[in-house]
Amino acid sequence: MVLVCLSCNDKPRLEETEERSKQELIMYQPSEMANFMNVMYAYNLQLKEQITAGQQPVSMPLDLMTLYAAEMSNGHSRTTTWNSFVNVFIESQQMIADTLSDINLKERYNNAINNCLACHKTECTGPIPKIKKLLIH
Numbered sequence: 001m002v003l004v005c006l007s008c009n010d011k012p013r014l015e016e017t018e019e020r021s022k023q024e025l026i027m028y029q030p031s032e033m034a035n036f037m038n039v040m041y042a043y044n045l046q047l048k049e050q051i052t053a054g055q056q057p058v059s060m061p062l063d064l065m066t067l068y069a070a071e072m073s074n075g076h077s078r079t080t081t082w083n084s085f086v087n088v089f090i091e092s093q094q095m096i097a098d099t100l101s102d103i104n105l106k107e108r109y110n111n112a113i114n115n116c117l118a119c120h121k122t123e124c125t126g127p128i129p130k131i132k133k134l135l136i137h
């Protein structure tokens, strides 16, 4: 049986047929990369609250080098597309905490989130609606 990345599927888990989802949920073990993605999600959610409250983040505590090293779940790998998005993303995530930047903070933050989305459009479509909620309107 093939282990799929459930969270990358477009269909929510609850809509899956019962036997299929039962079997897959038992086998589902989040990869190192999936875990790190969830850490990045939580961090950006907290940044959103901070920025909305008018605060400037002064440091970026995540080890973004994990993106180069973490193990990925079956069916995922560092494709050419992945490689073309990852550096741009890392730079944009770091720029949010650049207190010397001339660019508007909200714009820098949304730019980083749009870079999450850019990679996800081809590499992992499932979490897109969730990631979109991170955008500051």
Ligand code: HEC
Residues within 6 Å of the ligand: 005, 007, 008, 030, 031, 032, 033, 034, 035, 037, 038, 040, 041, 044, 071, 072, 073, 074, 076, 082, 083, 085, 086, 089, 112, 113, 115, 116, 117, 119, 120, 123, 124, 127, 130, 131
């Ligand atoms: C360079 C491409 C790329 C970037 C940039 C990227 N992701 Fe991901 N993301 C992936 C891939 C591929 C997976 C699937 C990883 C796996 O299952 O091993 C994933 C998985 C996820 C998941 C699902 C984790 C789970 O529980 O299975 C979430 C949530 C997520 N990403 C959020 C984000 C957020 C938020 C950002 C930006 C802060 C981001 N991603 C940036 C490619 C990317």
